[in-house]
Structure formats: C-alpha cells, structure tokens
Amino acid sequence: MSTTEQRVAVVTGAARGIGAATAVRLAAEGRAVAVIDLDEAACKDTVAQITAAGGKAIAVGCDVADEAQVEAAVTRIAAELGAPTILVNNAGVLRDNLLFKMSATDWDTVMNVHLRGAFLMSRACQAHMVDAGFGRIVNLSSSSALGNRGQVNYAAAKAGMQGFTKTLAKELGKFGITANSVAPGFIVTEMTKSTAERVGMGFEDFQAAAATQIPVQRVGRPEDIANAIAFFTGDAAGFVSGQVMYVAGGPLN
Numbered sequence: 001m002s003t004t005e006q007r008v009a010v011v012t013g014a015a016r017g018i019g020a021a022t023a024v025r026l027a028a029e030g031r032a033v034a035v036i037d038l039d040e041a042a043c044k045d046t047v048a049q050i051t052a053a054g055g056k057a058i059a060v061g062c063d064v065a066d067e068a069q070v071e072a073a074v075t076r077i078a079a080e081l082g083a084p085t086i087l088v089n090n091a092g093v094l095r096d097n098l099l100f101k102m103s104a105t106d107w108d109t110v111m112n113v114h115l116r117g118a119f120l121m122s123r124a125c126q127a128h129m130v131d132a133g134f135g136r137i138v139n140l141s142s143s144s145a146l147g148n149r150g151q152v153n154y155a156a157a158k159a160g161m162q163g164f165t166k167t168l169a170k171e172l173g174k175f176g177i178t179a180n181s182v183a184p185g186f187i188v189t190e191m192t193k194s195t196a197e198r199v200g201m202g203f204e205d206f207q208a209a210a211a212t213q214i215p216v217q218r219v220g221r222p223e224d225i226a227n228a229i230a231f232f233t234g235d236a237a238g239f240v241s242g243q244v245m246y247v248a249g250g251p252l253n
C-alpha cells in the first residue's frame, strides 16, 4: 500500500448503535468505510455523518448470514472503495428466552447472524487481506459469553466468537492479519432498550440499575466500544492478536 492509499474498513450492523459509532470513528482515523446493514437505506445516516466530517463511506445492504449477499457485498466494496483489509463483525440480534421456552428458530437466528455472519464476512474479506499482506479483524463478543440467564443462544454465540477469533489469529497471522475480539458490557443502544422493554422497565431506570453494578458507576456508550475497536484495527496493533478485551467498566467474574 502506498502511503497515500486509504485503508478500507467494513463494519457490519453499522446503521445504528455500536456499529455506527465504529464506522464514524474509523472514518475519523482516515479509513474509507463500507457501512453494512440489512437495509441499505437505513445506513444513510451513518454515511452522511462520515461524509459531513470530510470522510469517505458507502452504504451497503447485506444480510451477513446470507452467503450470496456477502460475496456480492464484498465484491462491490472492493470495486467501489478498494480492497477491504479491516473488518469489524458487529451485526447482531437478540432472541432472549429461558431454555425451556426457546424455539429452535430463535436459536438458529442468533447463531446465524453472529457466527455464520462473522464466518462468511471473514472468509470473503481474508482473500483481500492476504493479497495486501495486511489485515485487521475485530469480532464483537459480549460479557454474556460468560453466561447470562435468558440468553443461552446469545451466550453460546458470543463465546463462539471468542474461539473463532483465536483460530483466525492462528491461521492468518503469517499473512500480516490480526484478529481480536471486543466484549462489551452494558452499552446504551436499541439492543439494550429492547431488553428493558422485554423485562418491563423504563430505559432510564434500567440504565440506572445497571450502573450500580458497574465499578465505574456508569453504563457504556457506543463510543467506548468504538475506541477499543480503533485500537485493534490500527497499524500500531500488529503484535496484538487473538485477544479478548472486555470493555465493561470493570472486571467480570
């Protein structure tokens, strides 16, 4: 890569929440960013925020669990922005329920978006990274990977993301590619808002209750996670690989 060439970052689930904050942050670091989400039109706010700040971004509609859509999306990104050498597997969904009430469909949906999605996106982008002799992959795990009542599907998927990450690190290291995982605690997004609704609490009360359990006594913001992702995706982090960083306002048991 010449010194003037921009690295291309792909962020999935970037229409809102942690993904949107990450896309904006990586653009501020000088990356050209492909903003992926299910609905291309829903990505336009994130793209507009980046371009208004002088950055470069495109919106890409893609279901990360769909093999053909992923292949088409990565081909399009490579053609329009250049070879994607930074990938943030952030797209996610919740389908919470206690084990005895959980449907097989809800199990499959969570596995497909998180694990199959990260697998398909990583496989599609790694060819470009190998060619470039450089790559950065960051996979979103969660504090729920340690076990969380009502989330047997999500906890398994997020623990799976950690094993997936460590294996990518071992397989791809020799090509100049690192893989790391960021495991957020409570972050204020539509996802945690939906959890508050499910348990019948107002979102403000839900956040206040969560904050009392967090050593730094506040809940997290999407930017807290974007900061950690920016570190892992930076050129300077080339000797950090296969790690899981919990970003949760304190240690977890």
Ligand SMILES: NC(=O)c1ccc[n+]([C@@H]2O[C@H](COP(=O)([O-])OP(=O)(O)OC[C@H]3O[C@@H](n4cnc5c(N)ncnc54)[C@H](O)[C@@H]3O)[C@@H](O)[C@H]2O)c1
Pocket: 012, 013, 014, 015, 016, 017, 018, 019, 036, 037, 038, 062, 063, 064, 065, 089, 090, 091, 092, 093, 113, 117, 140, 141, 142, 143, 183, 184, 185, 186, 187, 188, 189, 190, 191, 192
């Ligand atoms: N918010 C938290 O407290 C928290 C904590 C730990 C981990 N996480 C993880 O961080 C990531 C982002 O979470 P968030 O809180 O910003 O969630 P969010 O629900 O606000 O955003 C998730 C985005 O992913 C998109 N998405 C869902 N399925 C998709 C698919 N198949 N293909 C493409 N895009 C898809 C959604 O449309 C949405 O825009 C997720 O992986 C989540 O599991 C969040």
